[in-house]
Amino acid sequence: MEDPFRTIEWRGDHIRLLDQTLLPLDEKYIEIRTVDEMCDAIKRLAVRGAPAIGVAAAMGIALGMLGASGMDREAYRARFDEVCAQIAATRPTAVNLFWAVSRMRAVLEKAEKLNVPDPSALLVEEAVALEREDRALCERIGHNGMGLLDDGDTVLTHCNAGGLATAGYGTALGVIRSAFENGKNIRVISDETRPLNQGSRITSWELQKLGVPVTLIPDNTAGALMQRGEIQKVIVGADRIAANGDAANKIGTYSVAVLARHHGIPFYVAAPLSTIDMSLRSGTEIPIEERDPREVTHIGGIAIAPEGVAVRNIAFDVTPHELIHGIITEWGTASEPYEESFRAFFAAQEKGGAV
């Protein structure tokens, strides 16, 4: 089945993306024409999800460098560094953002070595390739993970690790979708995922469009359903994974992992290799974004808390590797010791080239 939407798309001189802040009430595509506009879109979560942010970052850089065509080599490089720094400062947790910046930098360096007069076309090409790759590797993640789901399973997911968190198809939802499209009877429980309700607004909407049976619950209901025996598996995405397998993901993921462990329910993470940060030994080194208290105290402009109340709005938490049954990537499902699995996958990727 085709994706029922297009998360992000290169359009020659601009980028078109689905404004995810307006879902599910409004399915509106916006046009991004400057680096500032792209940074704003990433910061306010018009585009979100680690892999999608990676693609958005690459396209944002390509867009910024279109305007630098014709500059001399030094000025071009200075502009490139400036654009990359601006993009890299948007959000701290998802490593795919920094990974995409590195990929773009590698292209520029190669172009410089080859004395390419104007590297902008190559940068555009790389950004577009990155988007295509991301879609393809999500399908591979789906294929690799679907065997972990059994016919008749009800699967809990948290936040949105679907087509809208990627260039398409999704990671955690990609696994669910693969199993479903291959004839398994799968039902999904979607945590609403406060404070920005990606579960109610995006995951439910995506699964409805795909025809996968989905039931929405408040985040605090997952434990009660596990206690009743109504959940067989948990699959979530990730924003950054340390070498030891510790995985940062949307706030609340850690609580779900603890609950899953308490009930003996397998807990899986699905993510591309670009989410794995081998430079970090453990999850304690992952920078965690804290966001505006107003996201917690207001919904749609309406106050739901007394004025001036103190708030903790921590955007991500870290699930330690001991609570994770497997990390499903495009190169296979990693398991303990994760570092070994990851090294093998990176080696395979090196050998096999891009997906």
Next chain:
Amino acid sequence: MEDPFRTIEWRGDHIRLLDQTLLPLDEKYIEIRTVDEMCDAIKRLAVRGAPAIGVAAAMGIALGMLGASGMDREAYRARFDEVCAQIAATRPTAVNLFWAVSRMRAVLEKAEKLNVPDPSALLVEEAVALEREDRALCERIGHNGMGLLDDGDTVLTHCNAGGLATAGYGTALGVIRSAFENGKNIRVISDETRPLNQGSRITSWELQKLGVPVTLIPDNTAGALMQRGEIQKVIVGADRIAANGDAANKIGTYSVAVLARHHGIPFYVAAPLSTIDMSLRSGTEIPIEERDPREVTHIGGIAIAPEGVAVRNIAFDVTPHELIHGIITEWGTASEPYEESFRAFFAAQEKGGAV
């Protein structure tokens, strides 16, 4: 310190209560003049919290029977049964509702035995006594529990077990308030408590009014704060407690209890004896209310989920006694085996009379 509000109050020919659905934006008292109006107020949670519902039920019955003054004995009894049935049908989980109905029935039966010509005045007296008692026993719960909190503790609470869940002072918040008013440096983390946000709307508001430092979090953030070592104790209320100590409370309480256990954090329940239902052997026998899906899919009339999505809106869950470190009552703190503790407390109450 005086309560900064009055949850519910008998006013001669009507009942005045703070409409909790409008908090924190609007501090509006409403007048209840019929049994229908009281049933509606309980159903739509204008008054909520197990002990407060008990008082509301008793006052609702007294109000209904005022209109029956002058009826002959059989007609009066028939009307009484009708009013009680209507009140008892409002909400299924909080046992205090049924306990209050029994207390009123005992008064009527005594009046019948004594051939009191019009028992209405006695019923009003009982309802008013019940409100006064509830306030007093909450203070005793606070006093009994405050020793469990240490100077410097940050205490997590879920939903609202404060003055607004009772006739005043509160159960879980009563313990916090006692410790705070006795000079302990206590901070509170308040789970927002989806879907009706009693934590953000009511608990935060109440604690702000009392001057207790409070920080609001989405429900899914409790685990991350425990992981970071930022929470030392958990105290919650209860809507019904079985003889073995299993405790039904607002949905999400069970998840908090599992998280507390995982992190070695003591988890306490604070509730009056009227919340203990010795007729139930375990929590599996407690009826659990499921409510309108719209509470999950809409906030303030605004849709936050796609149209037609399936929803589970389970209002309560049951925390098994093994996860509870102690149940703080007006007669002391019960511990394993709970049934024994409870029997001793009921015997003391029998002997000592009302609090």
